[in-house]
Amino acid sequence: MKRVLYLLCAMLLVFCSCTAAEEPASDRLQIVATSFAPYDFARAVAGDMADISMLLPPGSESHSFEPTAQDILRISNCDVFIYVGGESDAWIEGILDSIPHDEITMIRLMPMIECLHEDHDHGIEAEEHVHTHEDHEEYDEHIWTSPVNAITIAQGICDVLCEVDGEHADTYQANAKTYIAELEEIDQAFRDVVENAQRHEIIFGDRFPFLYFVREYGLSYHAAFPGCASQTEPSAATLAYLIDCVKQEGVPVVLKAELSSDKIANAIAEATGTNVMTFYACHNISAEDMQEGRTYASFMWENVETLKEALN
Numbered sequence: 402m403k404r405v406l407y408l409l410c411a412m413l414l415v416f417c418s419c420t421a422a423e424e425p426a427s428d429r430l431q432i433v434a435t436s437f438a439p440y441d442f443a444r445a446v447a448g449d450m451a452d453i454s455m456l457l458p459p460g461s462e463s464h465s466f467e468p469t470a471q472d473i474l475r476i477s478n479c480d481v482f483i484y485v486g487g488e489s490d491a492w493i494e495g496i497l498d499s500i501p502h503d504e505i506t507m508i509r510l511m512p513m514i515e516c517l518h519e520d521h522d523h524g525i526e527a528e529e530h531v532h533t534h535e536d537h538e539e540y541d542e543h544i545w546t547s548p549v550n551a552i553t554i555a556q557g558i559c560d561v562l563c564e565v566d567g568e569h570a571d572t573y574q575a576n577a578k579t580y581i582a583e584l585e586e587i588d589q590a591f592r593d594v595v596e597n598a599q600r601h602e603i604i605f606g607d608r609f610p611f612l613y614f615v616r617e618y619g620l621s622y623h624a625a626f627p628g629c630a631s632q633t634e635p636s637a638a639t640l641a642y643l644i645d646c647v648k649q650e651g652v653p654v655v656l657k658a659e660l661s662s663d664k665i666a667n668a669i670a671e672a673t674g675t676n677v678m679t680f681y682a683c684h685n686i687s688a689e690d691m692q693e694g695r696t697y698a699s700f701m702w703e704n705v706e707t708l709k710e711a712l713n
């Protein structure tokens with residue numbers, strides 16, 4: 402009986418995925434983005450003119466994403482595919498070899514930006530550093546964490562959409578203009594916070610996807626790990642160093658990223674009598690935040706307030 406049930410389920414699944422695949426796409430532009438930031442930028446620029454989806458399931462870890470067969474189908478059926486073009490979505494190159502993609506407009510975001518090399522020092526001046534990566538140094542992929550870069554990216558996406566779907570170019574341009582105006586306000590808000598701050602250093606008890614952000618606003622940082630390194634346990638020396646930094650500088654808040662363990666940040670905060678706050682990288686979004694309709698801009702506004710706490 403059980404076996405029959407499984408079989409039925411399997412058949413139903415196959416049937417459903419077949420009909421989904423054959424369902425005629427709507428007239429609207431079909432946009433697929435790999436992760437949350439590009440998805441949200443496309444959403445802001447395209448508005449109602451496109452059906453936009455994100456491959457990364459909300460709440461999941463963005464660095465270990467592997468596309469499913471269904472994802473590959475979605476990519477091959479879309480009109481515009483947007484990806485960052487760094488380490489996390491390096492799998493795309495392999496997929497493009499295996500699917501016909503002449504009809505798909507590819508938007509790779511990293512070439513739009515003057516990319517920075519990953520910072521392997523992660524703001525820790527301890528002797529433990531051995532530079533073994535110098536030979537194949539990579540560019541940091543977290544370009545969208547700077548609102549200034551987000552402006553460039555939004556304009557870049559707008560330019561491509563206008564080309565692909567000229568009929569709605571006016572709408573894309575109007576949407577981009579409104580969106581970029583808000584990003585400029587966010588940028589100015591960060592500048593105001595930094596300009597009026599008591600200190601210009603942030604402490605991250607976490608990985609650190611904010612290199613573009615700190616460089617843009619002239620902040621220094623100390624983090625448990627560089628970039629989005631896969632380590633999860635900092636060395637005792639690093640932990641001691643971060644605790645020392647917090648004490649010496651009188652830093653009031655230890656930061657961590659969203660969808661990340663707060664273990665290290667909590668350990669530092671406990672040892673120093675400070676608080677832990679979340680600073681959003683917009684790598685991915687939780688299912689709950691997605692449901693609530695949160696956006697890159699809403700997370701950045703929250704970051705403005707958090708930064709104010711952390712620098713004063």
Ligand SMILES: [Zn+2]
Pocket residue numbers: 464543610628629684
């Ligand atoms: Zn990352």
